[in-house]
Structure formats: structure tokens, C-alpha cells
Amino acid sequence: MAKRQNPANASKTNAQEVRRQNQAAAQGQSKFGTEFASETDVQEVRAQNQQSENKKK
Template structure:
């Protein structure tokens, strides 16, 4: 039984609808990621990482 509608899969999924939802989802994910990136102080994270490495070295000696 061949599928006659090119915008639907054999399971009945509307391909155009899925593409639209994916595009909307990616747009939202970008905004979400940007929100968190703007709250991150990269220099502070680097300092904390260096401190953590220094503490590891002290514990092993």
C-alpha cells in the first residue's frame, strides 16, 4: 500500500509540520543557551578551575 501524499510518512506523520516544529525548537534553544552564557563569568570559572587543580596537587604530595 503506497503512500500517495509526499508530505506524510507511511506512519502518517506530517513532514512539513515536523520541520516547522523543529525550526521553532531550535530558535528557542538558541535563546535559552544565550541566556545562560550571558550569566557566566568566564574569568571566574578559569580562576576556580586553577584553584581546583592547585588543591589536587597539594592533596597528592
């Protein structure tokens, strides 16, 4: 169970900002979302994988 903090020693976390970030993440709007995946050419990766498999044989 979480310990209760003394208000004098309370965390300096901005609860409102954390809630906003959590809501954005839940909606897929995080600034670190899937931008990397969207830059991947799936067909190109599959072709490279196939070439690699063919070289192993």
C-alpha cells in the same frame, strides 16, 4: 531508505512549524539557544579551576 506513508496514516507533524524551527535554529534564534552559556562568567570559572588545580598539588 525512508518508507512512504499512506496518506490516511500520515504523521500529524506540522511541517511548516518544523521548517520554521529549523530556520530559527540555523540562524541562532532558537528559544533554547545559548542563553545558558551567556550567563556563565568565564573568568570566574577559570579562577575556580585554577584554585582547584592548586589544591591538588
